[in-house]
Each structure stands twice: as structure tokens, then as C-alpha cells.
Amino acid sequence: MLLTGTVVADASTVIEDGAIVVEDERIAAVGEREDVLDAYPDREVRSYDLLAPGFVGSHVHSVQSLGRGIADDTELLDWLFDHVLPMEASLDGEAMSVAARLGYLEMIESGTTTCVDHLSVHHADRAFDAAVEMGIRGRLGKVLMDKSAPDGLQEDADAALAETERLIERYHGANDGRIRYAVTPRFAVSCTEECLRGARAVADDHDGVRIHTHASENRDEVATVEDETGRRNIHWLDEVGLTGEDVVLAHCIWTDESEREVLAETGTHVTYCPSSNMKLASGIAPVVDYLDRGINVALGNDGPPCNNTLDPLTEMRQASLLQKVEHLDPEATPARTIFEMATVNGARAAGFDRVGKLHEGWRADVVGLTTDETRATPLYDPLSHLVFSAHGDDVRFTMVGGDVLQADGEVVVADADAIRERAREVADGLDVAPDQPGR
Known part of the structure; x- marks a missing residue:
């Protein structure tokens, strides 16, 4: 052609x-x-x-597509534990398949060709199958949560890691290498030390497998981790093995000088999600400082309930404008820098060469x-x-x-109209009616 x-x-x-x-x-x-x-x-x-x-969505939640609009105007931890995680827990295998297809459809239509996709605790097979069938390039992973999780999502760490191993054996390298695996703890708040160290061990046991998790997105999250571990979030992740060139950390907004040194020294990748960070009022990631330190910064939309779009072009615009306002500097994050975040930087974070x-x-x-x-x-x-x-x-x-x-x-x-029609039918059957301020 x-x-x-x-x-x-x-x-x-x-x-x-x-x-x-x-x-x-x-x-x-x-x-x-x-x-x-x-x-x-x-x-x-x-x-x-x-x-x-093709653009690279370096932190997305395809399977949250059925929850678009259910949790607007809500603070992160309330948004997550009161709305989004219960929605995820309610999805059976078919609903998970529909949600993933809807997410991948939106990515394909708007120009995302590669994604780093944070799935859910259950029915991850259905999302992997959807990714293979729809042809997208992706680094996907089943979510690990072995503490402080809502009903239906908490698992025993050993069982969760065993399921991760099974999924790696089945899907890592699928579709001629287009699909690869990321071990995916939700975040330090919902994972024990055993689970986090286990995630590192599993990744080390399988060539080319990466780690993908959230970190330091919200001040309450940071405070919770410090209360429980006595360490700042990035230091805790570093101690349990969740930093390094094979690790993608989404957000990294609330980091101090010593944590940024760790990110730079270990070669850990950071994904900047400006629309989500603005909508949840989480804060503004110190992207300019990260880039100055040589940290690889990629770009992600996050999930449909906190963005509420998977459009990579809209995200590039937001990414640049937010940094210009933060620094009161029109030269901050110019188009060239943002374009690299959304393409080659994202491919590097996702671990795909020559993309x-x-x-x-x-x-x-x-x-x-x-x-x-x-x-x-x-x-x-x-x-x-x-x-x-x-x-x-x-x-x-x-x-x-x-x-x-x-x-x-x-x-x-795929039949786009059929995917959307089925998504509407499934969403109508979910008990996720918004109950939020301003409604």
C-alpha cells in the first residue's frame, strides 16, 4: 500500500x-x-x-468505558471507591468484553494505535480477546487488589498472582507480538507488600513483561501510603521493586525532590494524564521538571469516567496548555515536546521498539x-x-x-454500530446511576 x-x-x-x-x-x-x-x-x-x-495512549482504562459520566464532579478516592470500582465489580464476562470493545473502538476511530491498558480484577481474558480481534497494539494487564478493595474485587495475593501467570502464558506475545503483558497492581493503597513484591517477581520471571500502576495521583493517596508504610509513595514503590525501566507509573503529581531523583535514577517511565488530573482536581504533574531530569514522560487519557474521552488529539492540546498556565511560560511544553510524548515516548514506555x-x-x-x-x-x-x-x-x-x-x-x-448498541443495552442494566453534586 x-x-x-x-x-x-x-x-x-x-x-x-x-x-x-x-x-x-x-x-x-x-x-x-x-x-x-x-x-x-x-x-x-x-x-x-x-x-x-499512530498515537500511544500510555495509560488508559478501556473497560471503564461503560462508566462514562457516572462520577463527574467527584474527588479521586470517592470517585474510585464509591462509583468506579463498584461499577467494575458489577461487570460480568460479557459486559467486560463489551466495555473493552467500546474502548478500543474509540481509540481506533480517534487515532490511538497503541495503548497501555489497566484492565480490572476479573474477566481480563475478555479484554485481551477484544484487543486481539480488533487489531490494536497493546500492553495489557489484569488488576491486582488484595486489600482495601470493594466487595467483589479483593483477591488473595497468591491467587491473583497465579492468575497473572496464567494470563501471561496465554497472551504475552499474542497476535504476532502485538499484544504484550504488564503486571498491573491497582496502586499501593489497595495492594499489600506481599502483592507488590510478588508483582515484581512475576515480571522478572517473564521476558519482556512490564509493570504498570498508579502513583502519587492524589494528596490523600500519598498520605495514606505514608501512614501505612512510613515512606513517601515513590520511595515505597522503589523499596518493593516497582521502579525501573520496565515500570510505567501513571500520574506522579505529588512527588518531592528525593522521589524525582529516584524516578530519574531508575529510568522509570511517567505517564501524564492532564484531562483526568484536572477533572478530578488532583493537581498538575511537574512535567517540565521531569523532562529536565531526563525522565521519559508519555501521555495518556486515563479512563472514560474521568476524562471523559479517549481522544489523543484533545489530550495533546490539554497537555501543553496546562503546563503553560502552571509555569506562566508560553514556551513550556511546545508542540514538538507534546507530540513526542504522544508517540515515540509512549512507545518507549510501552516497550515497543520502532513504534x-x-x-x-x-x-x-x-x-x-x-x-x-x-x-x-x-x-x-x-x-x-x-x-x-x-x-x-x-x-x-x-x-x-x-x-x-x-x-x-x-x-x-468490527461493526461499530453493533458495539455501541450492545454497550447501551449493557449499560442500561448496570446499577450505576449518578448521584453527585450538581445533579
Whole structure:
């Protein structure tokens, strides 16, 4: 296949009249349109206004998709324990499958081609199966909770880790390596020391398995961990083995100087989730400081109940603007920096090599966008347009590993209307009616 349009190959490279050749799962050539067409005649040609690397959602909750809107205007721990976790506990296997499909559908439609997905305690198989069937690239994991969990979600640590092992054996490397595993403790508040150390041991026992958890998202969370362990959150995670190059920590808002030193020294990845952090009034992550220390910062939407969208383009805009306001500096987190967070930085956190750029030999994860009937006149800078103007509805083409998942605005790997209709039916049967301030 040969794709033409303005190619945003990476944060520094834009080819105004460019083309990409895809062979099998890789990019065979990138260059000026005329040169590429001459070198690769008789190829199927698809044209889009903008071509970009597929975006990486480095912290998402696909299976919370059925809870969008149930817990607005609520503080994090109340949001989690009074609304979202009970909703997760109520999902049976079919509901989990529907929720995951709904989440992956939204990602595919809006340009996310790779995700680091924090599932739930039960029925993780159904989400893994959905990811395989819909073709997304993902680092997924069953959630571990062995203390302070709502009814239906708390497990014995040994049983939870044994189930994790089973899922690793079944799914890690599935779909020709497109699906990989992350051992996924919910967070330190809901996991014993035994569970956290066990998570590290399981990850160490399996080549290429990573760890994905939440950390220091909320001041009450930080205080709870310190009361229980005598240590700040990042120091506690470091002590039990949950830092390092194979660890992705979502949020990391409330960290002190010594904790940031640990993140930098250990090579731990941080995922910045600005929309969620604003909506839950959790705070503003010290992203500029992290970047200055050489910490790899990726970008994530978090979950539909706390965002309430999985649109990566909207998230890029929020990510930059929030840091500019925080630092009163218009030069903070420019478009180039944010674009890297949403592409190559995210791929690095997720542990996928040669993902996040449109370069020869890299994996063919590509999105095509339209600028018709959008905020694209005039369009002086394609990179600026992607970060500050575009939104998920502009995405018309989505490819993962050379496979077309969406073409001309129509998802081709699933019946989108049927997924949404079934999701509405399942959601109507859940006891999750909002009961919140302002309603």
C-alpha cells in the first residue's frame, strides 16, 4: 500500500507533499510523493490530508468505558471507591468484553494505535480477546487488589498472582507480538507488600513483561501510603521493586525532590494524564521538571469516567496548555515536546521498539487525518495543527502493523454500530446511576 499526503514523520520532520510505502508490517519507504510514486509504481494508493504516526495512549482504562459520566464532579478516592470500582465489580464476562470493545473502538476511530491498558480484577481474558480481534497494539494487564478493595474485587495475593501467570502464558506475545503483558497492581493503597513484591517477581520471571500502576495521583493517596508504610509513595514503590525501566507509573503529581531523583535514577517511565488530573482536581504533574531530569514522560487519557474521552488529539492540546498556565511560560511544553510524548515516548514506555515514527523500517502504525471542514484554514504548521487544533473526529484512517483498522472513516475490523448498541443495552442494566453534586 502507498499512502500520500503531508507526512508528519516525527516531531522534527514534515514532508509537505509526501508518501509512505507499507510492506507487510513495516514502512518500506518515506519521502517526497513524486519520488516514491516513481520508485513504487502499481501500488494501491490512498490519500489523506495529513499522515502521522499512530498515537500511544500510555495509560488508559478501556473497560471503564461503560462508566462514562457516572462520577463527574467527584474527588479521586470517592470517585474510585464509591462509583468506579463498584461499577467494575458489577461487570460480568460479557459486559467486560463489551466495555473493552467500546474502548478500543474509540481509540481506533480517534487515532490511538497503541495503548497501555489497566484492565480490572476479573474477566481480563475478555479484554485481551477484544484487543486481539480488533487489531490494536497493546500492553495489557489484569488488576491486582488484595486489600482495601470493594466487595467483589479483593483477591488473595497468591491467587491473583497465579492468575497473572496464567494470563501471561496465554497472551504475552499474542497476535504476532502485538499484544504484550504488564503486571498491573491497582496502586499501593489497595495492594499489600506481599502483592507488590510478588508483582515484581512475576515480571522478572517473564521476558519482556512490564509493570504498570498508579502513583502519587492524589494528596490523600500519598498520605495514606505514608501512614501505612512510613515512606513517601515513590520511595515505597522503589523499596518493593516497582521502579525501573520496565515500570510505567501513571500520574506522579505529588512527588518531592528525593522521589524525582529516584524516578530519574531508575529510568522509570511517567505517564501524564492532564484531562483526568484536572477533572478530578488532583493537581498538575511537574512535567517540565521531569523532562529536565531526563525522565521519559508519555501521555495518556486515563479512563472514560474521568476524562471523559479517549481522544489523543484533545489530550495533546490539554497537555501543553496546562503546563503553560502552571509555569506562566508560553514556551513550556511546545508542540514538538507534546507530540513526542504522544508517540515515540509512549512507545518507549510501552516497550515497543520502532513504534512512534514514520521512518523506513519502523512498524507501520499510521493515522490519516482530514482537514476538510475542520479548524485547518490557514494551516501554516502541520505539527501545530495536530497538537492544538485537530481532534479525534478528523482521523479517517488507522493502520496498525500494516493492517487497516479504519478506512475513510469506517472501522473495518468490527461493526461499530453493533458495539455501541450492545454497550447501551449493557449499560442500561448496570446499577450505576449518578448521584453527585450538581445533579
